[in-house]
Every structure is written in structure tokens, then in C-alpha cells.
Amino acid sequence: MTEAVLGIIGGSGVYDIPGLENPRWLPIESPWGQPSDAILFAEYEGLKLRFMPRHGRGHRLAPNEINYRANVDVLKRAGVTDLISISAVGSLRDELAPGTFVLPDQYIDRTFARATSFFGSGIVGHVAFGEPVSARLTGVISAAADSAGVTCHAGGTLVVIEGPQFSTRAESEMYRKLDCDIIGMTALPEAKLAREAELPYATVAMVTDYDAWHPAHEAVDVQAVVTTLAANRAKAQALVGAIARTFPRTLEDDPARSALAHAFMTAPEVRSPGLLSRLDAVAGRVLGNGNGK
């Protein structure tokens, strides 16, 4: 039986995971450039964990400056088999008040200036993305939240904007009309790249504010986000602890693990050798040139 290795990407306010066994920060090189930081390798009651602070320790990188490809690549090189991301988000619904946890099952991409794929320019590939979130991981997180007494809303649409500015009121109202539930700046292209790397992925979103649409609340600013994150830190840590405690120690089936089975269009004889070698970790399983598991 293959061992599961849980990857966690920490968002705003989450730059470390306290309480892990044998923690060590190890830099990993990527042919895709500079990742946000080293990876924190650790264990927890027999589970292998690998943690990456998305904005870097100290929050050095804006959402539009993050090298999402390098981050996913190094997590895959570190042996990660399942990826859970943590994000601070705004609420587009009255009932999703600050402090609420949401597990979105759909994303809408409003980013426009990011590298969104490992493929193209010599090796063209298209992955299915109709169901962008692992239903299995969502189930694991929901059960962990129940065990920790943390309320988590399963389901909802997360719209991802380019940032780094927050939205205008007109944009915020438009996203509500589009039936979006929460708003953030980082789940895409992260989720798309995780799918290309055949990593099951789910977002744990913590609502920190009412964005810019709510007549009874000031438009979001960083102070509001930071205040809500601080007020809910213990709850967030309890949830992460429960996920680590209950996460299956052996690999479970997931459709994302075979996302690349029929993805590539480019004929083998004309595939770019340079790109082929950069894809060793992400797609070695199907391109036959690397350690992709």
C-alpha cells in the first residue's frame, strides 16, 4: 500500500504549522523558477506532512506575484499526494459571516496575468476541470471539522480575482449576481496546476470580511482581514490539527490521480525535449521521463 503525503498550502496569516513532529524547513529547487519559500517537512502521528506558505514567511509575495507553478512543482517533488489549501476570502452572502469556514466546490477565474499551465509550447495538454475540487478531500475535511466542533459549509463558488487590489462595489455586486459565494485571489491558478500535476486539491476558505457589497459593512481593507484572522486563529489551528489527526495514512483513489491519462495532444516525436525535462515531476508518470507518481 502506498503512503499518503499531505501537502498544505497556507494562505494569509498561515506561515507555519505549530505542534508538528520533527519539523525542518528544506529548500527544493524547481525548473519552474523560485517557489514562495522552502517546504516545512514534518510528521504528525504517522502522517507525513509538507507545508508551503503561499506568500512566503513574513508575507513577501502579493497574490499576483506568486510562482504557482514552482510551488506545485516543488510540492510534487517533495512527494505530496494530496493537496489542501488554506485561504482568507471575502463573503458575497449575508449568511456567510466573517469567521465562517467554507469548502467551495467550484471556482470562477477572473485572474488575467498569471501563468496558468505547465503545458503548451511544445507539449500541449488539456485536463478536465469540470469538477475542480476533490469530493473525497472535501469529505475528509468536513468529517475532521465535525470531530473538532468547527462548523464548515461544504459547497459554494469561489471567484478568484487578479488583485492585489480588492474589488469595486460594482464588481462585488456583479459576482453576487453570478451566484458566486466567496471571493479570493489565490485558488487559481493553484487548483488548475494541481490538477495538471494529478494532485487531488481542495480549498479551506475562511471568511474574513463582506468584500465591498454589504450595505451594513465598510468595504474590506487589510485591517479587517487581519483582525478576523487573529480572532479565528485557534479555530483554524483546531481544524488543521483535526485534518492531520484523521487524514487517511494510505493513498486513496481519486479521479485527479489520472488527470493526465488522455491529456496530451502533441505527438511524442515532436515533443519539446526541454519542456519534457521540466515536466519530470509534474507529468513524468505519463510522459515516462521522471518521478511523477
Ligand SMILES: CSC[C@H]1O[C@H](OP(=O)(O)O)[C@H](O)[C@@H]1O
Ligand atoms: C490580506 S487579504 C488578501 C489576500 O488574502 C488572501 O490570500 P490567501 O488566499 O493566500 O489566504 C487573498 O487571496 C489575498 O491574497
Ligand SMILES: Nc1ncnc2[nH]cnc12
Ligand atoms: N474581499 C476579498 N477579496 C479578495 N480576496 C480576499 N481575501 C480576503 N478577503 C478578500
